[in-house]
Amino acid sequence: MAALTGTQKAAMLLLQLGRDRAARVMAQLEVHEIEELTAEILRLERVDQRLADEVLEEFHAVSVVGPGVGGGMGLAQHLLVASLGAEQAAGVMERLQTSLQGQPFEFLQHADARQVVSLLSSEHPQAIALVLAHLKPDHAGAIIAGLDPELQADIAHRIALMERASPDVVQMIAENLQRKASSVLASSELAAVGGVQPLVEIINRADPSTEKVILEGLASRDEELAEEVRSRMFVFADITLLEDRAMQLVLRQVETAQLSVALKGVSDGVRETVMRNLSERARENLVEEIELLGPVRLSLVEDARAAIVQVIRRLEESGQIVIRRDSEDELVA
Template identity: 50%
Template sequence: MSIASVEALLGVGGNLPAPIAPPPPRPEMPGLRKAAVFLAQMSKEEAGVLLSKLRPREVEALTRELMRLGSVESEDVDGVMNEFHGLMTAQHFIGRGGVDFAREILAAGLGEDKAGDILSRLNVVYTEVPFASLRNADVRQLVTFLKDEHAQIIALVLAHLTAAQSAEVLSGFAPEQQAEVAHRIAMMDRTSPEMVRLVEEELGRRMGSLLAHQDMTTVGGVETLVEIINRSPRPTERSILEWLDNTDPELAEQVRSQMFVFEDIVTIDDRSLQQVLREVEANDLATALKGVRPDVRDKVVRNLSERAAENLSEEIELLGPVRTRTVEEAQAKVVGIIRTLEESGVLTLTRGQDDEFVA
């Protein structure tokens, strides 16, 4: 049999086209694009809730990426969703029992290679936080556990918790202790891993569990303190700021320049303030304006309709004497609305800008 006939039987030779080369591997999708793809798969309501949790600059970057997204192949969408599911699963197990526990669980279900791949990618966006086991602890237990510790130890722990949780814990301390801990948080910068490890081990022995540790990282600082104060009750906020005024005026000014308090509504432009006022309950607004400076009250009244301004004045008069704590709670509600609108990108607040303008 000739070579030609063999080639004919095998379907090769002649003028048949060369085998098609396999397609090149897909390039790795940038993290920001993955986030945009993931967000695009959510409902508008879910996406809105998620965006409200991000910082303004993150919302801006993600919004720009969404606008550039265009069409995305289903294979890429599936890849992003699967990666997200894997990372969330890994974080869940890490939170329950640490990295080793997560590796064992993932390996049992997905195999060693897949588990290692997930954890290696997770390491880019997730570093196990010191004192992670405290994040699920009851706030009252944390207050009891920490209140007798040295202020520097408390500051180190609170700097690694979420701002909301730290605010609750801080509120459980005496005013003098609140102020001292707040000052130490603001003055913190980088903490050696050895120091963190020693503190973790000591606290771990007392709690009956060994807490996680991480490489040296930037913790604390003015920004951390501001986030904690912004989520604290008004009396706690006032106590800390008054103490800082007396002990470290320069630091107090740095903190104030980065935070927003009720009286700062005079700095909001009229259009933005009108958006805020549409979200505020009439009774809360009236209560919040009890006893404030005239310029604060005037700023609000100017941005209401004539009828609404009249109703507000009547409401304030009908309230009569109001406890300071009640007023502060109402003011905190208004500030909370302002911060929510800022975080969602609806309005922009200016902080710490001392530039003078001449007409």
């Protein structure tokens, strides 16, 4: 920390506030201050998480006790309210305080997945779901893959429905696991955990067989929720990840009228993926159809795209195509 300048610390703090909030804070600064901070932000391509946490801790310490006369929590809150408004300022302070308190299950983050599975095996499914929702998605994916198939679906369902957890409950579970693991780490709270998106990220990082078991088990419990998870796992823009042969198979099952609506407002990459997998005549017909459409309601565009995604998922489930996730290795013939 001693090696960092005040401007560097301010830049790191702004990066952790998020783009919108950081922009509003910078709007309150002098031009030369904005220029200095911008220069530092450009230099900060990668920041060690521990160093970033130390900057947050220092900011928190200064905001609570103050560096001297005139500082303290009151001043920090006043500056944030002036920059962001009362509601957003409260959110920033809450986020900072939560971040500074650390992760309650950090002692599991670098533990071997098999050891964590053994540690969690006697815990209630809700407790296991709570723990996995706090861990990094790739680590949580490896852990859930080691659980019994029936338990995987149950835990997936619980993670998806989880929204907020009582800090006292989180602390109690963390302390209990720490004692069992013979680890020493101060536990803390992370109030907002779980939900559909964390579950999607976990499943995306699990192996294909685990993904299949979880989705099937989830569907047997809550088909609507399972469908929401599936829809988030592959969106229309992801067709750029399909191999050409797979894309051609998909296009053979989609009507030109539906495809023309789905392509309204898409990125150049998505449009090029579709066009290069059509015959010259089909491509000309599609371009003509799109031009004749004119403006189309967004809801109709979304419906058309959703219908095509369903075609893709059916083809994947039947084994006719393979969807390569963005982070996965290339397939080898």
